[in-house]
Amino acid sequence: MRGMSIIVRTSSRIMIPLILILGANIIFHGHLTPGGGFQGGTIVAAALTLYALAYGVSLNLRNIERVEGIKSLGLALIGLVALAGALNALIRGFGSFMQNRGVFPLGIPGWIFSAGTLLPFSVGEGLNVAMGFMAVIFVYVMLMEFEVKEEAKR
């Protein structure tokens, strides 16, 4: 898909870093302030969508693989952190899958590196949701290009 005019590109160049910082802030403070992985992930996806629409996006296999790879990384992070609880149950005899009891340190409440598993869960969910919505945007762009091609054929 081709990009948009220079007005859209210039203003989105200003807005995209701000939106990305807001999304990262909400993701990384998921255990401290309202919000979390899903909410911050949608905001990051909004910034990436603005980038894709303003500057154009090429729908080759490499970009799709990149999106799917980051998405899988998020789910793998969640799965590994959840499996740490199961490993703890095997070794020490208490706890269970996804349970953080003596696995990750709780830390001081209110600090960024606190609350044990909640921070990696938020980050993984944020990656998963942001890239998931990017995949949806890719599907929409594909449909749009398909319609344009069909119109050109007629």
Add this chain to the structure above:
Amino acid sequence: MAAVLFLAIVTLAFAVIFTLSFPSFGSGRSLAIGYYLPRALEDTGALNVVTTIVWDYRGYDTLGETTVFFAAAIGALLLFRRREHR
């Protein structure tokens, strides 16, 4: 048709009755509040009780939800990629 209408009316009546039996909004009489609020900080060390419930007390639910989202996005891309190649 009459049976479907009857079932719909009965379901609606149950919904109204159960909704009226809930504690009113903001009254603080919910049993879940009495369980989660005093324990959340001690159990998980997080200040945001909503995240605590979503990712710790009901973590399996959220894990399943994330997996469904993952599979849905992959499925959508797979479906439309084949159409693109044709």
